[in-house]
Amino acid sequence: MNPTKILDVKGMSCPMPIVRTKKEMDTLNTGDILEVHVTDKGALSDMPAWANAAGHTIIDQEEDAEVLKFFIKKA
């Protein structure tokens, strides 16, 4: 899995992780993969819910210590 871009929103709290992810996603092309690093626990449910609503696919998700990593494929 090769992310097209990595977005670091560690330390930011809701709603910024999703706001920044959306902004970044808007600059990518269909099929591109954005890797997002986030520490806000609200992202655990909000990121999949947002991706689902926007039509993007979360192809993988990791938890490394306090950091959540999402790999999101653009629709």
Added chain:
Amino acid sequence: MTVFKMTAAQVARKVIENQSLFILDVRNKDAFEDWKIEGHSFDYLNIPYFDLLDGVDEIIPKLPADKDVLVVCAKEGSSLMVAEMISDAGRDVFYLEGGMKSWSSYLEPIKVGDLTDGGEIYQFVRLGKGCLSYMVVSEGEAAIIDAVRFKDVFTNFAKEKNVEIKHVFDTHLHADHISGGRHIAKATGATYYLPPKDAEEVVFDYTPLEDDLTVKVGTSQIEVGALYSPGHTIGSTSFIVDSKYLLTGDILFIDSIGRPDLAGLAEDWVGDLRETLYHRYRELAEDLIVLPAHFMNIEELNEEGTVAKRLGDLVAENHGLNIESEEEFRHTVTDNLPPQPNAYELIRQVNMGKITPDNDEQTEMEIGPNRCAVR
């Protein structure tokens, strides 16, 4: 137009005073369906904040102009963002300070009634979580029953009333919320009591709360007497205060009864629960006012915001007290139970002193409704 802040205390007044409010809840759908701010005259619209990032034009027509609009999210940040967008679109709007996190934590102390010789009993209503704590006050002294974890609310209230907290009780080892009992006792020098049968694994010192134990509070010597009443847990104990109030813990609620499964032993404790509800409580005076440790929905609130009802009325009206067949009773309280409270196993560990999470972690564990009852 303007963005205003609304506090959890202000929302609580609106619930209790039956005022109207339009809540725009911007959490995701699952969170909203699981748990929201309940009000008798509240209207709701649930649209996740991430669906509004491109603008709020679509929802503006759905916001009423004739009542306050309150934007609510989990912690505050998203509701403030959405409120600012709504204000930019030309509307006055409120956001909830601290979000659902502060709603879950807010306690409203309400006087339930007078006791002998100037004594009083207060109910601390935690509207967001449905938890009820109690303070018995008589000149100079106080006793607390089923305190939630916000220790300062109780110690400050005692200061205001000019009373010394002498006795702190938990009716049982709680599974839905974190007890403040032993922390209040430690801060004030009060005695902390816990039923020994629920306390086999606890790692701190406590005074055993045995059947028939009686303490006297303040100059008017108000009696707080223990009545062993197992069923929700094996140690569950009720209290009779001043021969007037029956504090039932998580055994009997206004419109439901306690569930026997949160400590993992539903089948074993069904018999105890039935014995308590259908025999032990039936021997008590029907004029006792039942004060439970929880409510499940705001229909159970009285006009002044308290949760209290005469035992005789509950015997007549509460479905859980009117199941004739033992078999059907067993079925009701062990099969098709509602989901268990959030993090209930962890919460039990905290209440046993086995783990000591920080404040944020405790808040996270207590998210959601209490779910201690079956109907």
